[in-house]
Amino acid sequence: MAAAGWSSLPADLLTEISARLSSDADYLHIHQVCPHWRAFTVPPSAYRPWLVAGREGRGSGLQLIGEYSLRLVRGDAPGTGVHDPPSDLPYCCGASRGWLALVDDDQNPTRLVLWEPLSNTDISLPCLSLIT
Amino acid sequence: MAAPESGDGNNGAARMVTLISSDNTRFEVEAAAASLSQTLQLTILDGGGGGGDGIPLPNVDSATLSKVLEYCIKHAPAAANGGAPNATAVDRAELERFDNEFVNIDQSVLYSLIMAAHNLEIEGLQSLVAKKVADMIKGKSPMEIRRTLGFPDPTPEEQAEMNAHMLEYGWAYE
Numbered sequence: 143m144a145a146a147g148w149s150s151l152p153a154d155l156l157t158e159i160s161a162r163l164s165s166d167a168d169y170l171h172i173h174q175v176c177p178h179w180r181a182f183t184v185p186p187s188a189y190r191p192w193l194v195a196g197r198e199g200r201g202s203g204l205q206l207i208g209e210y211s212l213r214l215v216r217g218d219a220p221g222t223g224v225h226d227p228p229s230d231l232p233y234c235c236g237a238s239r240g241w242l243a244l245v246d247d248d249q250n251p252t253r254l255v256l257w258e259p260l261s262n263t264d265i266s267l268p269c270l271s272l273i274t
Numbered sequence: 275m276a277a278p279e280s281g282d283g284n285n286g287a288a289r290m291v292t293l294i295s296s297d298n299t300r301f302e303v304e305a306a307a308a309s310l311s312q313t314l315q316l317t318i319l320d321g322g323g324g325g326g327d328g329i330p331l332p333n334v335d336s337a338t339l340s341k342v343l344e345y346c347i348k349h350a351p352a353a354a355n356g357g358a359p360n361a362t363a364v365d366r367a368e369l370e371r372f373d374n375e376f377v378n379i380d381q382s383v384l385y386s387l388i389m390a391a392h393n394l395e396i397e398g399l400q401s402l403v404a405k406k407v408a409d410m411i412k413g414k415s416p417m418e419i420r421r422t423l424g425f426p427d428p429t430p431e432e433q434a435e436m437n438a439h440m441l442e443y444g445w446a447y448e
Binding site: 147148154155158161163167168171174176 | 381385388389392400401404405407408409411412413414415416419420423424425428432435436439440
């Protein structure tokens with residue numbers, strides 16, 4: 143009886159439970175538990191682009207964004223819907239939750255922008271500089 | 275959320291209400307505790323549940339209701355203080371200890387509790403059980419989640435569909 147219950151849990155309760163998970167693996171796993179859970183949970187690839195790997199290693203400094211292979215992993219269609227990065231912000235200095243932090247120069251950056259490859263949204267941030 | 279008797283109840287004894295479970299067991303409880311339920315709070319503010327009347331709860335059996343009320347009685351003082359801004363660290367630690375212990379129960383009871391909290395709109399209880407279930411799910415495979423929550427073994431169709439999803443998301447298992 144209880145099992146029949148969990149497998150038809152009200153959608154808002156499923157949402158509340160899944161909101162308390164933190165890893166992509168967990169989101170993926172609850173999405174596969176049963177048809178009802180599949181219908182009311184969102185697998186990570188549906189909303190999160192994945193930065194897969196750098197094409198070549200460098201000793202130090204920031205990587206040029208073009209040196210990364212940027213893929214949205216969705217089924218067997220890698221790269222679906224991912225925009226090209228802004229050409230005047232070639233360096234990536236961080237990534238979180240689908241957003242990339244881009245700067246214009248790896249030594250003396252003057253611009254810092256958060257960029258989201260799926261929607262091509264960018265948000266300019268104040269650029270931090272070293273205190274000398 | 276304010277206790278309903280705070281406006282009119284300076285007559286000593288706390289106001290009591292009667293709740294009736296689906297299997298016809300009567301529970302007498304302080305209105306302040308029952309009012310942790312948004313649904314019950316409305317009825318109680320309307321003057322319901324007192325005397326011989328009682329509020330019928332056709333969706334909640336007596337075992338579940340007794341557990342729900344245990345939670346409400348424990349949390350009522352803090353809730354009456356508006357989330358207990360002046361609670362001491364000791365009080366808060368005690369509530370946290372109670373909560374952890376409270377949800378350390380079988381999945382079938384957790385299910386009854388989260389459904390009752392959902393029906394009765396007891397936000398704190400719903401969120402407590404949701405967190406417990408999420409903790410039980412973390413780090414487990416779909417099959418392990420099914421076993422943890424007492425799902426029956428998948429039918430051949432369900433198994434085929436799960437396998438298809440494993441393939442679709444194969445990259446995540448590399």
